[in-house]
Amino acid sequence: MAVLIDPPVWPWRGRRWSHLVSDVSYDELHVFVATELGIPRRAFQGDHYDVPDELYEVAVAAGAEPVGGRELLARLMGAGLRLKKRRVPSGG
Secondary structure: OOEEEOOOOEEEOOEEEEEEEEOOOHHHHHHHHHHHHOOOHHHEOOOOEEEEHHHHHHHHHOOOEEOOHHHHHHHHHHOOOOOOOOOOOOOO
16 A cells, blocks of 8 residues: 655645545545545545545554655656646636
8 A cells, every 4th residue: 555645734724734645546545535534535636635634643543654745746746646737728
């Protein structure tokens, strides 16, 4: 299993969030999230799940590997699982 989680430092709606990814497959990630964290599939953000700070330790205890944000991104990209950001056409 290669599920990775970065520290809960991302602010949104008055909470701090982590990113949870797999550097193996999306299927592995979906199974981990459903069985270990109970986060609904609709929360999937295309290549990651946002995990609230109160579930960070739960994810680590269940086997998610804590890594820094840069390592998480590098491993996601290295696995070919990073979605490219959509480009917004410039007006004019």
